[in-house]
Amino acid sequence: MTSTTPIVEGTYVYDIVQSKRGRPLNRLCLSLKESANRDQFVDDENAYCDRFGLDDDLKKAVLERDWVQMLDLGGSIFYIIKLAAIDKKSMQDLGGIFTGMTTEDFIAELRAGGRSFD
Amino acid sequence: MTSTTPIVEGTYVYDIVQSKRGRPLNRLCLSLKESANRDQFVDDENAYCDRFGLDDDLKKAVLERDWVQMLDLGGSIFYIIKLAAIDKKSMQDLGGIFTGMTTEDFIAELRAGGRSFD
Amino acid sequence: MTEIIWGLGTSHVPSIGAAMDNEKAQDEYWKPLFDGYAPAREWMAENTPDVAVIIYNDHANALGLEMIPTFAIGTDDHFNVADEGYGPRKVPNVRGHAEMSEHILVQLVNDGFDMTVCQELDVDHGLTVPLSVYCPEPGEQWPCQVIPILVNVLQYPQPTAQRCLALGEALGRAIRSFPGDLKVAVFGTGGMSHQLSGARAGLINEKFDREFLRDIKENPERLAALTREDYIREAGSEGLEMIMWLIMRGAIGDDIERVHETYHVPASNTAAALTLFAPVTAS
Amino acid sequence: MTEIIWGLGTSHVPSIGAAMDNEKAQDEYWKPLFDGYAPAREWMAENTPDVAVIIYNDHANALGLEMIPTFAIGTDDHFNVADEGYGPRKVPNVRGHAEMSEHILVQLVNDGFDMTVCQELDVDHGLTVPLSVYCPEPGEQWPCQVIPILVNVLQYPQPTAQRCLALGEALGRAIRSFPGDLKVAVFGTGGMSHQLSGARAGLINEKFDREFLRDIKENPERLAALTREDYIREAGSEGLEMIMWLIMRGAIGDDIERVHETYHVPASNTAAALTLFAPVTAS
Ligand SMILES: [Fe+3]
Ligand SMILES: [Fe+3]
Missing domain, CATH: 1.10.700.10 (Dioxygenase LigAB, LigA subunit)
Incomplete structure (x- = not known):
């Protein structure tokens, strides 16, 4: 490879x-x-x-x-x-799954400015 | 145009x-x-x-x-x-049609070295 | 002489289109975004182009993965709005400009850009959302003809940012050499930072975005020197889309002023932004 | 280090394949062509590559006109022989080299070549006839893996000859930088002069062809400086295919010797030729 x-x-x-x-x-x-x-x-x-x-x-x-x-x-x-x-799953539903969060928590993090990885 | x-x-x-x-x-x-x-x-x-x-x-x-x-x-x-x-037409048959020749004449011109346009 | 009258950098998030289509632009969630667009929209409404060259990427709606062009140009005079799986957006289909797209194609190929020619193309939200950002209520017909230019941002190796800037410069020359006296707008679309999948899903990097917004005007060479890995690490796997803004920036050139800028977090999963440039007119 | 062990320029006329498939190679009509190939075939049979990079064009068998790439690369590890309307040629399907094709793709894109990626591709006579020219009796399996590189020669604007030579130079760098110690052959295919349609159908220009055969070794820059119009006028609308030989020439480089050359008129409607180059080994 x-x-x-x-x-x-x-x-x-x-x-x-x-x-x-x-x-x-x-x-x-x-x-x-x-x-x-x-x-x-x-x-x-x-x-x-x-x-x-x-x-x-x-x-x-x-x-x-x-x-x-x-x-x-x-x-x-x-x-x-x-x-x-x-x-009937949204991109936010999938985002929750990918990050091990509930959809609601994932959306809340986005609304708070998104997830930061510095 | x-x-x-x-x-x-x-x-x-x-x-x-x-x-x-x-x-x-x-x-x-x-x-x-x-x-x-x-x-x-x-x-x-x-x-x-x-x-x-x-x-x-x-x-x-x-x-x-x-x-x-x-x-x-x-x-x-x-x-x-x-x-x-x-x-069942070949490219040579079409060549004859495009050039107003019989297929045989077209093939003969190709075999004689192709058609020249200097 | 054909001239480029403005260049717009804008996100092309599907939910921005959906918010407009469903008349949610005044909702609490969306209002700040659309309020931010307002001054640019007013200015553009007074400076209407004949043709919009829209640089975007398809999102698995027109192109399959069996064949992925690095750069493609749509040369038809008509592009249907794609059905992305829920029926097409309720916006007008798109009129092309066959003569200008052929001219641009030939000039770009002559300049050493290895374009793919799309003679048939359905256009998805990547193109129609930016059109709606420019013109929220087109009525029966979009107010300009459109030339789509597609960029591979989905599959590595994408074109380098440097190559995108160079394409933009050649695109600017090609547009300006089109006979006649048409007015052209160039759209760079996509971004800002976002990542849809993986453990970093939900990534937004406001610092990177703000510096990008500054330097897309002040220092595009810095942005062009960033690697694909830089973009992916800093702005997320889908934030890499921002390389398409560099094509717009290359086309409009250095002698520009910023008419308006807005930045908003989030438009669904994405940091969304708009920046509008106009050439500085000689005084 | 991966090295390029030879470069072959060869016509890819379908009837040459048909003559071999129907065992007519000893017929009066075909014998001079195949006799001309013999010394090159013997030399190549003693210098077998692991991988053949074959530059060719599709003839309406894999690609439609809805989407035409200027340059494309097949990245799969398997390519079926296309059914061109009479059932596929009775030759083995083609094995790819996924790792090397990915490497070449990334290097070319990094070098500013805007490649289209074909992850699925049926290969037509443009690729399989040159393979048969190299290896007339493959048995169950071709003796090498193959990386197809496709060039738009059918639809104006084709890439310029200059761009083809530049692509070849970048391709040579990409091949040589592949880790390991594989041996690679590069095939430039198509030509010589011919024109299939129009009042000039049947055109063959031996003078142009012979000068091309000379200068593909001695002076590729002259050939690269010719315009598309020059090629079409001198070599016919389909003779333009010869620009693909310049990609092979760019890849193999300047330090070469001519192992063999043959020229034959006609292979059905086409002047047919073969030229074989090998690097000059340092003594
Ligand atoms: Fe996008
Ligand atoms: Fe061909």
């Missing part, structure tokens, strides 16, 4: 290695732009995952809504948010 | 203006890569043209196999050749 991708703690620096790992998941999420596809997904999540060729790890992460695992496996936040929208 | 596209006599210099003009035609031709689509095209050329949104001029050129007109209307030779293949 000769990747020069910067390593920044607490941060996904999305690169082509990640992108390749998460291709089937991101393709699935992109398809959810269309409402007919959203209906099919909701109807049979398992079959929908198979249709997009998700391997067992990716499928498990989707079915269990393990958002951290999805990112670890190469999901892009801009794609995954389209899956979250089906569950 | 402020296009800076070079003008070279006897030559299509394919640019984005041409490309935009010929979009439906080129999209149709690209679809012919797939054999199921080729069958559908052969089955009902008129309907197939409509499906790809060809306007009357483009449709007429396709149905009449007016190869020069297709190029004049923004067809790209790399796309149009996929339509020619359905008619």
